[in-house]
Amino acid sequence: MAALNDSGATVRIADTLRPPQRVYLMYWSFAISNEKQNPAKVPLMDGVDIQWVHIDSDGNPDPTTSVLAAAQMVAGYGIVFKPALTSRHTQGLAIDMSITWQGNLSIRNAVGDLVVITSSPRNGSNSDLWSAGVTYGVIKLATDPPHWSSDGH
Ligand SMILES: [Zn+2]
Numbered sequence: 001m002a003a004l005n006d007s008g009a010t011v012r013i014a015d016t017l018r019p020p021q022r023v024y025l026m027y028w029s030f031a032i033s034n035e036k037q038n039p040a041k042v043p044l045m046d047g048v049d050i051q052w053v054h055i056d057s058d059g060n061p062d063p064t065t066s067v068l069a070a071a072q073m074v075a076g077y078g079i080v081f082k083p084a085l086t087s088r089h090t091q092g093l094a095i096d097m098s099i100t101w102q103g104n105l106s107i108r109n110a111v112g113d114l115v116v117i118t119s120s121p122r123n124g125s126n127s128d129l130w131s132a133g134v135t136y137g138v139i140k141l142a143t144d145p146p147h148w149s150s151d152g153h
Contacts, residue, residue, distance in 0.1 A: 003110075026079055115131075
């Protein structure tokens with residue numbers, strides 16, 4: 001992060017450590033919204049006060065409203081890919097961030113060399129930036145635009 005900041009790149013961190021309660025909400029909202037999971041069958045989690053099953057005005061389970069509410073949670077968390085119950089995020093070993101810059105990016109790698117990145121795109125999808133990240137032990141997951149971690153997972 002210091003090297004990125006020194007390089008003048010614009011960095012916006014979206015996500016780092018995910019507490020288990022948050023992962024529970026992300027995982028099950030996605031399952032209900034996108035995978036036809038029955039909200040009545042979602043296991044409870046200690047410390048998380050949520051009703052996955054929404055009730056209609058007659059007091060009956062309302063599947064449509066339940067799925068809609070889950071979809072709103074998915075949108076609120078900005079979930080694009082199916083969340084994992086355990087991941088490098090739950091282990092505190094991952095970061096989601098957008099990185100952009102103008103012109104060339106001059107950034108120090110972990111060895112101390114100044115790397116000048118002249119290639120495109122001028123964002124976190126640039127493979128020359130990925131190579132600089134490797135020197136710090138921060139590995140890009142190519143299929144997940146904002147995601148970097150200790151091992152690329
Ligand atoms: Zn991530």
